[in-house]
Every structure is written in structure tokens, then in C-alpha cells.
Amino acid sequence: MRAFWTILLKELTLFMRSVGLVVAVLFFFLVDVYIVGNDIEIEPKNVSVGYVDYSNGGVLSKKILSHLHAPEFKKPIPFQSHEALSKAIFDKKIVVGLIFDPDFQKRYDAGGATQLNVLLDSTAATQSLLTLNYLQNIVLGFSSPKFPIELKIHKLFNQNSDTKKFMPLAELLSIMTLFGVILSASVFVKEKEQGTWDIMLLTPVDSRIIIFAKTTSQVLILFFLTMLSTGIDLFGIFDLPLNGSFAAYALMTLVFLYSIAGIGLFVAAVSNTIMEVAQWSVFLMMPIIFLSGAWTPIYSMNIYLQYLAYLSPLRYYIEGVESILFRGTPVEDLWLYFAGMTVIGAFLFMVGYRKIGKLF
Amino acid sequence: MRLGAIRAYMLKEFIDLKRSKMIYLVYLLPIMILILFGYGIRLEVTHARTIVIDQDNSKLSIDLAHAFMHSKYFDTKILPITPDEALASMKRAKTDIIIIIPPSFEKNLLKGLKSEIGVFIDASFPLRGRVMQGYVQGVLLNKASEYLPPQKIPLILINQRLLFNQAMRDENAIVPGLIALALLVAPAILAALLIVKEKEYGTIFNFYASPLSKAEFLIAKLTPPFVLHSVNIFIAFFIATYIFDVPFRGSFALFWVASELYVAVAVGIGLLVSIITRTQIAATVLAMLITIIPSFLYSGMLMPISAMEGGSYIEAHLFPVMYYSYILYDTFLIGQGLQSSTIILYLSILALYGTGLILIGSKLLKKELS
Numbered sequence: 168m169r170a171f172w173t174i175l176l177k178e179l180t181l182f183m184r185s186v187g188l189v190v191a192v193l194f195f196f197l198v199d200v201y202i203v204g205n206d207i208e209i210e211p212k213n214v215s216v217g218y219v220d221y222s223n224g225g226v227l228s229k230k231i232l233s234h235l236h237a238p239e240f241k242k243p244i245p246f247q248s249h250e251a252l253s254k255a256i257f258d259k260k261i262v263v264g265l266i267f268d269p270d271f272q273k274r275y276d277a278g279g280a281t282q283l284n285v286l287l288d289s290t291a292a293t294q295s296l297l298t299l300n301y302l303q304n305i306v307l308g309f310s311s312p313k314f315p316i317e318l319k320i321h322k323l324f325n326q327n328s329d330t331k332k333f334m335p336l337a338e339l340l341s342i343m344t345l346f347g348v349i350l351s352a353s354v355f356v357k358e359k360e361q362g363t364w365d366i367m368l369l370t371p372v373d374s375r376i377i378i379f380a381k382t383t384s385q386v387l388i389l390f391f392l393t394m395l396s397t398g399i400d401l402f403g404i405f406d407l408p409l410n411g412s413f414a415a416y417a418l419m420t421l422v423f424l425y426s427i428a429g430i431g432l433f434v435a436a437v438s439n440t441i442m443e444v445a446q447w448s449v450f451l452m453m454p455i456i457f458l459s460g461a462w463t464p465i466y467s468m469n470i471y472l473q474y475l476a477y478l479s480p481l482r483y484y485i486e487g488v489e490s491i492l493f494r495g496t497p498v499e500d501l502w503l504y505f506a507g508m509t510v511i512g513a514f515l516f517m518v519g520y521r522k523i524g525k526l527f
Numbered sequence: 528m529r530l531g532a533i534r535a536y537m538l539k540e541f542i543d544l545k546r547s548k549m550i551y552l553v554y555l556l557p558i559m560i561l562i563l564f565g566y567g568i569r570l571e572v573t574h575a576r577t578i579v580i581d582q583d584n585s586k587l588s589i590d591l592a593h594a595f596m597h598s599k600y601f602d603t604k605i606l607p608i609t610p611d612e613a614l615a616s617m618k619r620a621k622t623d624i625i626i627i628i629p630p631s632f633e634k635n636l637l638k639g640l641k642s643e644i645g646v647f648i649d650a651s652f653p654l655r656g657r658v659m660q661g662y663v664q665g666v667l668l669n670k671a672s673e674y675l676p677p678q679k680i681p682l683i684l685i686n687q688r689l690l691f692n693q694a695m696r697d698e699n700a701i702v703p704g705l706i707a708l709a710l711l712v713a714p715a716i717l718a719a720l721l722i723v724k725e726k727e728y729g730t731i732f733n734f735y736a737s738p739l740s741k742a743e744f745l746i747a748k749l750t751p752p753f754v755l756h757s758v759n760i761f762i763a764f765f766i767a768t769y770i771f772d773v774p775f776r777g778s779f780a781l782f783w784v785a786s787e788l789y790v791a792v793a794v795g796i797g798l799l800v801s802i803i804t805r806t807q808i809a810a811t812v813l814a815m816l817i818t819i820i821p822s823f824l825y826s827g828m829l830m831p832i833s834a835m836e837g838g839s840y841i842e843a844h845l846f847p848v849m850y851y852s853y854i855l856y857d858t859f860l861i862g863q864g865l866q867s868s869t870i871i872l873y874l875s876i877l878a879l880y881g882t883g884l885i886l887i888g889s890k891l892l893k894k895e896l897s
Binding site: 256282289294303304306307324442445446462469472496 | 552563614619641657665688690699808832869
């Protein structure tokens with residue numbers, strides 16, 4: 168047991184001494200999470216609108232235009248003709264173009280259906296879809312006092328579907344995965360690269376203790392960084408809710424980090440230089456992230472990908488964390504995530520352990 | 528300029544790339560970026576797990592519930608459970624949408640009274656929540672308006688014309704942006720590594736001591752990444768058009784020229800990275816950092832440039848990504864080509880950008896111990 172603590176302490180000290188690495192991980196866990204959370208937005212915001220009003224300044228067209236306001240839309244810009252508006256859309260100066268026909272108002276006043284022509288640059292598919300939806304809601308609002316059905320929509324767990332509460336979390340998880348593999352692999356590969364591997368083999372310490380102590384040291388570092396980022400970025404800056412139990416969150420993080428470290432062990436076994444570790448990590452990280460359901464819901468994926476997704480430890484972690492933070496799922500209902508992650512984690516750790524164990 | 532020396536050095540680089548297996552990385556990385564992100568980033572939601580609780584059980588309400596059955600967007604179950612049970616299922620992440628049709632819904636509607644339909648959406652993945660909200664609104668309102676009593680209600684109908692991406696396919700929106708990402712990240716990393724590798728191993732002293740001039744050294748070092756990655760332009764084109772079925776409406780020549788210029792810009796970025804870093808790992812991380820995030824932000828893939836304001840609008844114009852992806856989206860989806868003055872302007876900006884970076888890089892490159 169003393170050997171375990173000594174190795175653990177040695178690795179922690181080594182980590183603290185490599186100033187560049189400490190700065191780099193702090194940058195990614197704190198600054199990068201902030202940048203991504205703050206800057207990447209997919210919702211329609213500041214969408215540029217142009218319009219041509221052939222209905223000669225009718226009240227209705229003005230009313231519709233007045234509904235297109237910040238933060239979703241920029242102030243609508245008038246155009247002289249349909250052609251001028253089209254050209255602006257083709258030049259990507261305008262995303263949404265509205266054309267009011269000459270009889271736009273007349274037909275509405277007559278109590279019938281009138282038509283609003285919308286030209287939409289749909290290069291950004293999701294934004295155009297959401298913009299179109301927004302427009303539909305606006306015009307529906309005009310007739311709604313007489314429309315007999317009202318939809319009461321409740322978006323649970325994130326009332327305003329604020330992406331600022333999701334992007335930083337998604338980025339943190341990607342960074343945890345990437346650095347989880349890199350750190351836990353390089354703690355072994357460093358020895359190979361610097362030629363101290365043989366010295367390590369000569370020490371009278373059981374190889375199992377060496378492997379476990381080295382891995383645990385990196386898991387602890389990552390755990391500390393994750394908690395730091397959770398505290399400062401997620402809860403501090405982006406004000407994420409915590410509707411479930413924090414202890415469950417911490418425990419889940421720890422289990423997740425061990426399963427990622429298992430992948431790190433595998434990478435450590437097959438790489439000889441840190442450069443190879445970096446390549447392997449990026450190579451493995453992408454499928455883990457894409458099969459996790461963070462970007463595309465798993466139930467929307469191709470059926471084979473859905474089966475593959477069972478193998479991504481991140482899948483269980485992200486659903487679990489979302490449930491704890493947003494959905495406020497009670498602890499007893501989280502067992503599925505814990506079970507999934509423990510099984511996958513134990514499997515990955517065993518594979519990695521056996522692979523690297525052969526080198527001892 | 529001695530061509531013989533350059534040729535010999537270049538040959539050494541190619542052999543080196545082959546031996547160190549880095550040559551696989553040259554083609555693997557861009558292909559992986561395109562395929563993984565192309566399949567991975569889907570903002571559209573299909574098969575959302577939906578529960579309809581029909582408390583009315585009338586013809587109309589059943590019809591309404593069935594409207595959700597025949598759609599790829601919803602996997603619908605009509606269940607006789609209480610709203611609380613449904614909510615508990617949502618809390619366990621088993622359900623995404625709950626629709627509650629209240630009792631006497633049909634009766635009220637036929638009388639012209641207002642009735643409410645309750646919709647609950649899991650927004651813990653916020654964007655997904657929004658997209659699902661749009662779908663639900665569309666289906667319910669469309670279906671319900673078929674049943675409106677024949678009285679005159681002034682309605683405004685939207686006659687939409689979707690330009691450039693009529694089917695609203697996520698692939699069309701994202702894949703061209705991914706090409707801009709792949710063709711920037713991969714050449715930049717390779718160019719940086721080829722030079723930094725020598726620094727890290729100390730073999731850069733061979734160059735310091737050799738009679739090779741700086742220009743010759745740079746030509747020999749930067750040509751391999753440029754040539755190897757030029758092949759990726761074609762690979763990317765085939766992946767986009769054959770695997771992802773993205774339409775190509777512009778001129779291939781324009782696409783090709785712009786892409787070559789862009790690869791040159793990427794190589795120039797790699798050169799600058801190699802000057803300020805000393806180890807391969809640092810060079811890789813730095814090259815990725817200054818290429819990946821701007822590519823995502825400023826390619827217009829996730830957010831149109833016209834929607835940016837202030838700082839980010841200016842930043843978008845500082846990075847080469849915006850100019851190239853404008854041309855990319857034009858050649859793939861729009862097809863204005865050289866008739867548009869913006870494209871000619873952006874093409875020349877890319878050319879200037881590339882030469883500028885390489886000139887600055889060669890000025891800063893040292894041929895002695897510092």
C-alpha cells in the first residue's frame with residue numbers, strides 16, 4: 168500500500184512540475200469551455216431580414232415587421248424590388264426576405280386567407296427551420312384570438328431552451344474525454360519515451376500496483392479539473408441548475424473517468440511516443456463523442472450506429488449528468504446509467520489493463 | 528535556387544512521411560472529419576419518443592393523435608396513463624414529448640369554444656427541444672385547422688420558398704463547412720510538424736549547417752503538405768457529392784482554384800506555428816487550436832456571418848475560413864460563380880492571405896542558432 172501512495176504522489180508531483188501542461192489543461196477546462204459556451208450559438212439570433220412592400224405601406228405589413236425584433240432578428244431592411252432582394256439573399260447579406268403582395272392587406276381585410284411570401288436562405292438548415300417556425304407563430308398570433316385551439320407548450324428542464332446552458336457542458340465532456348485518454352496514456356508513454364520504462368520494470372513493486380497507482384493519479388487530476396470547471400464555468404458563469412444530487416454527479420464523474428482511463432491504458436500499450444498518443448486520442452475521441460448522443464439523439468441515428476452507441480461510455484455519462492443537473496432525476500432512478508457505465512468502464516479497463524500488463 | 532538540392536530534400540521528406548506512417552494521417556484525418564462530423568452533427572430530430580394522452584377519446588382527438596403516427600419525426604404511443612406517470616417517464620429520459628388532449632376537446636372545438644392542448648417537451652438538450660417544439664406545433668395546427676368550422680377567419684398563410692437547400696437537409700448545410708474545416712486543420716498540422724520535428728530531434732542543425740538557402744528549405748518543406756493535401760480536395764469533393772449527396776451547382780474549376788489557394792493558406796499557418804513552437808505536441812495543439820475553433824465559428828456552418836455583430840463580425844473577416852466557405856457554399860449550393868463580384872474579391876483575398884503568410888513565415892524563419 169505504501170508503494171501505491173508513493174507512486175501516486177510521485178505522479179502528482181511530476182504533473183505539478185510540468186508548468187506547460189498545467190497551464191494547457193487549465194486553459195482547456197476553464198477558458199475553452201467558456202469560449203465555446205459563450206460563442207457557439209445555433210439558435211436564430213440577429214437574423215438579417217429584408218422586405219419588399221408592394222402593398223403600399225399597409226398597416227398589416229408594418230405590424231408583421233414590427234414583430235421581427237431583437238434578439239432573434241435584425242431591423243428589417245426595405246428593398247425596392249423583388250430582384251434587389253433576391254440579389255441580397257444570393258450575396259448572403261440577407262437571410263430572410265419577405266414580399267408583401269399588392270393585395271396582401273385587401274384580402275386579409277376581406278376576411279379571407281392572404282398570403283405572405285417568404286424567401287429563405289436555407290443553407291443553415293436548422294436556423295432556417297427555426298426562423299420559419301418563428302414567422303409562422305407571428306402570423307398565427309394575428310388570427311389567434313379567433314383560432315379555437317391554443318397550444319400550451321411547456322419546455323421542461325430548460326424553460327427558454329437556452330443553449331448557453333448546454334454548450335459549455337457538452338464542451339467540458341469532450342475535453343474530459345480527450346484529456347482523459349491523453350493524460351492517462353502519457354503517464355506511461357512518458358516513461359517509454361524518456362527511457363525510464365526499464366527502471367520502472369526493475370523496481371520491486373508489483374506491476375498491478377504501478378498501473379493502478381499511475382492511472383489513479385491521473386484520474387484524480389482530471390476529477391479535480393472537472394470539479395473546478397463545474398464550479399467556476401458551469402455553475403458560476405453559465406448558471407446551470409443542479410436539480411439532483413451532487414454526490415451522484417461526483418460519483419458518476421469518477422466512474423466515467425476510470426472508464427476513459429481504461430481507453431488510455433490501451434493507447435499507452437500501443438504507442439511509443441507522446442505524438443502517437445495524441446493521434447490515437449483524437450482518433451478514438453471522435454467516435455466516442457459522436458456516438459454519445461450529445462449532438463444527434465441516439466434514437467435518431469442509423470440502427471447500426473444505435474447498437475455501436477452502447478459502447479460509448481460518454482453516452483451513459485451525458486444522459487446521467489443531464490438527468491442529475493436538469494431533469495432532477497431521483498438517485499434511485501439513476502442506477503441504469505451507473506450500471507451501464509460500470510460495465511463498460513470495467514470492460515474497457517480490463518482490456519487496457521491486460522494490454523499494458525503484457526509489457527511488464 | 529538549385530533545383531537539384533530542392534528535389535533531393537523533397538524526396539527525403541516524402542520518404543520520411545512514408546516511413547513514419549504519417550502519410551496515413553494525411554488522408555485519414557480529413558476523411559474522418561468529413562465522415563464523422565457529417566454523420567454526427569444532425570440537428571434534425573427523428574423518432575422523438577412521444578406519448579399522447581387522449582382524455583377526450585373522440586373522433587377528432589384520435590385523428591389528431593394519429594397525425595403523429597405516420598411521421599419519421601415521431602415514434603408515438605397513445606397511452607391511457609396519467610400526466611404524472613408520463614412526466615415521471617420523461618424524468619427518466621424515456622420520453623421526449625408528451626401531448627395531452629383535454630376532455631371534451633371535440634365538443635368545444637365544434638362549438639367554436641377555445642380549447643387547450645398541453646404539450647410538454649424535454650428541453651434538457653435545448654436545441655433538440657426547440658426543434659421538437661417546431662414539429663409539434665406544425666403537426667397540431669395543420670391537423671386542427673382541417674377541422675375548423677367553416678366560418679371565415681382571416682388567416683395569413685406563409686408561402687415559403689427555400690433557396691439553395693430546398694429539402695432543408697442538414698448534410699447540405701454542414702458538409703461544405705466541414706470541407707473548410709478539414710482542408711485547414713490537416714495541412715496546417717502537417718506543415719507545422721514537418722519543420723518542428725527537425726527542431727525537436729535536433730536535425731534542424733543539418734539545415735543550419737548546410738548550404739541550403741531559406742527559400743530552398745521552405746520550398747522543399749512546404750511542397751509535400753501542399754501537394755499531398757491537394758489530393759484531399761478531390762477526396763472531399765467526392766465524399767460530399769457521393770456519400771452525402773450534396774448538390775454541386777457551381778463551377779468545379781472555381782472550387783478547385785479556391786481550394787488550392789486555401790490549402791496554401793493552411794500551409795502558411797502551419798509554417799507560422801512551426802516558428803513559435805519547439806515540440807511536436809505543442810505544434811499539434813497550437814495548430815488545432817487556431818484552426819478548429821475559428822472554422823466552426825466563422826464558416827457560416829452554424830451561424831450566418833450576416834448574423835454576427837461587433838467583435839465577432841470583425842474576427843470572422845480576419846480568419847481565412849470565412850472567405851473560402853463563402854466560395855464553397857456558392858459552388859455547392861448557390862452557383863453564382865465568377866459573376867458575383869464578392870467571389871472575385873474573396874478569391875483575391877485568399878491569394879493575398881496565402882502569399883502573405885508564407886512571406887511572413889520565411890522572414891521569421893531563422894537559419895542560425897538563436
